[in-house]
Amino acid sequence: MSETIGFLEPRQAVLDRRLEIIADLADLLPEGSLISDERGLKPFETDAFLAYRRIPLAVALPETTEQVAAVLKYCSRYGIPVVPRGAGTSLSGGAIPQEDAVVVGLSKMSRILDIDLFNRAATVQAGVTNLNISEAAGADGFFYAPDPSSQLACTIGGNIGMNSGGAHCLKYGVTTNNLLGVKMVLFDGTVIELGGKALDAPGYDLVGLVCGSEGQLGIVTEATVRLIAKPEGARPVLFGFDSSEAAGSCVADIIAAGIIPVAIEFMDKPAIEICEAFAQAGYPLDVEALLIVEVEGSEAEMEAMLRSIVEIARRHGVKTIKESQSALEAALIWKGRKSAFGATGRIADYICMDGTVPLSQLSHVLRRTGEIVAGYGLRVANVFHAGDGNMHPLILYDINDPEDAARAEAAGNDILKLCVEAGGCLTGEHGVGIEKRDLMRYQYSQADLDQQMAARAAFDPHWLLNPSKVFPLEGRPAA
Amino acid sequence: MIVHFEPPSEEGIASVVRSASAERVALSIVGGGTRTGLGNPVRAARTLSTRRLSGIVTYNPSEMTMSALAGTPLSEIEAALEAKGQMLSFEPMDHRPVFGTSGEPTIGGVFAANVSGPRRYVAGAARDSLLGLRFINGRGEAIKAGGRVMKNVTGLDLVKLLAGSHGTLGILTEVTFKVLPSPPAAATVVVSGLNDAEAAAVMAEAMAQPAEVSGAAHLPESVRGRVIDGALPEGAATVLRLEGLADSVALRAQGLSEAIARFGPVSQLDTAQTKRLWADIRDVKPYADGTTRPLWRVSVAPSAGHQLVAALRLQTGVDAYYDWQGGLVWLRMEADPEAELLRRYVRAVGGGHATLLRAGEDERARIPAFEPQPAAVAQLSERLRASFDPSRIFNPGRLAAIA
Structure with missing residues (x-):
């Protein structure tokens, strides 16, 4: 694929000292925690945003906060860029390194430190996977709410970096609403603790600022997160419609009626076909759009809520309604949805957009998205979190055809511009990373960006932490 | 003499700020002025109201x-929401009773x-709705942050940073926030006669x-006798709200009552009583007693609350509720x-923070209202503050122990 997104020029002074740096870092880390050979570095050249690749200078895999601190202190002293990495599942290129950077991977810090049911909090190391937290608390009837589709692999550290969402955030909020505190290492090696089980610490909400800062303010090594009591029951129901518009306005009406299901997921026909072929989830194939609405609570509560939702769906001409009859069926319904990106990857290359729009704009943006992509001669599958307006058009293309790739990227940019014009934003849960960096001016004025960058500089004045990401390369303050 | 500014526009506010910045004159930033007792006293020659x-x-x-200009009275916002069956889910506390202030709280001040309020754990603080x-x-400079959609991770989250910054980073001029449908019904399950430690166990169970x-x-x-005109049953009251x-609500109240009946006598309050309580x-x-008693x-972590109070009671006269x-x-x-x-005992029970909300003038001048922070966090906060307000004109002293 042709590269239209630029990286910062590698620092020659750093590249020249490569061997010396590797030797020094090896002294700071336990045996086997530093990767510097070409074969070993290869898996770290990109993340789930596969279009861009850079082999880093070295990869450090520390086992303790102290080791993270030692590595950062060293890199800060010698002006070496650092790219933090969790599981490398970023869809926006947040973890893609650069040639002069040391990747600090948290994968070895994967211990659950404390499950405190009395205070409904779990404290875990940053490399613990999202799903592991829910599994650790599950036997006692609790879970951790944000559930990105990659939850089997993605780490809580990465979730904090991107302020990740998921299908069930409509009711429970995203990472920032479920994060109580962090231990983090600043770039100069200072270790600080922010927040914790006592809520709303005085002073600036640094936990809130760090969440979603894409590894640019420091490296989080431990997190304390909120646990929630599992509902009595949960039931996903499928609603099939003859048009995307009907499904879109049904969503708006459900919310307007004051009903907040735990999730409302949307799929259009191409997405339904792709997911059904992969998961055999029992999705209806004779409809143009599908909603998965999940309600939870006691049997009586779910019944009551579903009655109201069905009534609204009927007003919008719903064609098929299918309730899951067993836990197995419910699991299959979610398996189909959560494997949407992977299943799409089986039939074509794709880029995944992540814009969010106000609910009233959903139908309009869906229609325009179809027109935009068709205008570039490409196909699109839509599968997304409809309840909160977070859209994920998947633009299908051929990664080996440079022209096709360029068209896909251009279509994506047009779609994101559309989202901003409709009152929304560039990214709802995947992060800016490298992918949307150069589009930031669609959403923010230079003064807005300057203020964000000034706040960033309070943490990392020399722009060495994940430096090629988030902010357009031009117009940055002099380091 | 203190000069008071009340510009009618965002540009007017920006212009007052620009002159103050050029002259390096401190500004005290206020909304409705009902919560000026929060934090440390501010010394400023000029007041700027939104x-x-x-x-x-x-x-x-x-x-x-909803989007509203910062000076919009909270009462106006709540009335508009109520007309559509919606509410601010974080139920902001009204500080007028404890501070003995009058006037109208503004949404910017909130x-x-x-x-925030008692729904903090499930619905979040104000910052979670912003x-x-x-x-x-x-x-x-006029700066925009965040947007009007529920999910937004575009750039640094200055929205969270500004929430709770007590006017020391910027003057809010417009806020956009999430609202939720008001629950049509509510009930409170009351368990009577428990001591503080037993009550904590009931809470964890619930x-x-x-x-x-x-x-x-x-x-x-x-x-117990100082809420809803003493209408709660005899004895200490452990109260659990369902909405x-x-x-x-009726089903859940019944289930919950059964689950905790072994702890003590259980009764219930209806929707209207629940609202008032x-x-x-x-x-x-x-403690809204018209005094300035501290x-x-x-x-602190919920499990540590009663330990803290028990330890304090051995040393000094203290009244408390949770x-x-x-x-x-x-x-x-x-x-x-x-x-x-x-503050020593707070550290001893596992950490947290104690904020002096109310005290006499001498005591407020002497005691930092907010828990002092570790040096590294305080320095970071100060750098952050300088990146927003380089001439340090906004509410100097308000967060004194912090930055």
Whole structure:
């Protein structure tokens, strides 16, 4: 694929000292925690945003906060860029390194430190996977709410970096609403603790600022997160419609009626076909759009809520309604949805957009998205979190055809511009990373960006932490 | 003499800021002025109020979002929401009763101080509902952050940073926030006669139930009679709030009552009584006594609250009640604020923070209102502050122990 997104020029002074740096870092880390050979570095050249690749200078895999601190202190002293990495599942290129950077991977810090049911909090190391937290608390009837589709692999550290969402955030909020505190290492090696089980610490909400800062303010090594009591029951129901518009306005009406299901997921026909072929989830194939609405609570509560939702769906001409009859069926319904990106990857290359729009704009943006992509001669599958307006058009293309790739990227940019014009934003849960960096001016004025960058500089004045990401390369303050 | 400015526009505010910045004159930033007792006293030659920057800009009930100018009275916002069956889910505390202030709280003040209530644990603080804002920074520039959609991770989250910054980073001019449907029914399950430690156990038990408890508090006997005109049954009251559709609330209340019946006598309050009770708990009615007797707002892990109070009682005269879903212990001291003792004990029970909410003028001048922070965090906060307000003109001293 042709590269239209630029990286910062590698620092020659750093590249020249490569061997010396590797030797020094090896002294700071336990045996086997530093990767510097070409074969070993290869898996770290990109993340789930596969279009861009850079082999880093070295990869450090520390086992303790102290080791993270030692590595950062060293890199800060010698002006070496650092790219933090969790599981490398970023869809926006947040973890893609650069040639002069040391990747600090948290994968070895994967211990659950404390499950405190009395205070409904779990404290875990940053490399613990999202799903592991829910599994650790599950036997006692609790879970951790944000559930990105990659939850089997993605780490809580990465979730904090991107302020990740998921299908069930409509009711429970995203990472920032479920994060109580962090231990983090600043770039100069200072270790600080922010927040914790006592809520709303005085002073600036640094936990809130760090969440979603894409590894640019420091490296989080431990997190304390909120646990929630599992509902009595949960039931996903499928609603099939003859048009995307009907499904879109049904969503708006459900919310307007004051009903907040735990999730409302949307799929259009191409997405339904792709997911059904992969998961055999029992999705209806004779409809143009599908909603998965999940309600939870006691049997009586779910019944009551579903009655109201069905009534609204009927007003919008719903064609098929299918309730899951067993836990197995419910699991299959979610398996189909959560494997949407992977299943799409089986039939074509794709880029995944992540814009969010106000609910009233959903139908309009869906229609325009179809027109935009068709205008570039490409196909699109839509599968997304409809309840909160977070859209994920998947633009299908051929990664080996440079022209096709360029068209896909251009279509994506047009779609994101559309989202901003409709009152929304560039990214709802995947992060800016490298992918949307150069589009930031669609959403923010230079003064807005300057203020964000000034706040960033309070943490990392020399722009060495994940430096090629988030902010357009031009117009940055002099380091 | 203190000069007072009340510009009617965002540009007017920016222009007052630009002159103050050029002259390096400090500005005290206020909304309705009902919460000026929060934090340390500010010394400034000029006051800048957002009061005239008032009005709801957009309200779209079907999207569950509202935008309003910062000086809009909270009462106006709540009335508009109520007309559509919606509410601010974080139920902001009204500080007028404890501070003995009058006037109208503004929506800007609510977010600037991150004012929340007893639904804190389940619905979040004010900052969790705040989606976007406009503010004037210390250079007099108008800055936009966030937006009007529920999910937004585009760039650094300055929205969270500004919420609760007490006007020291920027002057909020417009806020966009999430609203939620008001629950049509509510009930409170009351367990009577428990001591503080037993009550904590009941609370933990209740939270582990799928009953969706949206408020949990313990009012010891000394406090019980000072809410809803003494209508709670005899003995200390451990209260658990349930909200939602009427049928569902009734079912859950029954289930919860059965689950905790072994702890003590259980009774229930209806929707109307529940509303009043939780407003009293939220607004610290038991200690809204027209005095300036020292009042502390203490945040520790819920399991540590009663340990802290028990330890303090051995040393000094203290009255306390627990708002667990707000994550708080409210402490009224008999005489001295006992700041050092209290803060030492907070550290001893596992950490947290004690905020001196109310005290006499001498004591407020002497005791930092907010828990002092570790040096590294304080330095970072100061650098952050300088990146917004380089000439340090906004509310100097307000967060004194912090930055």
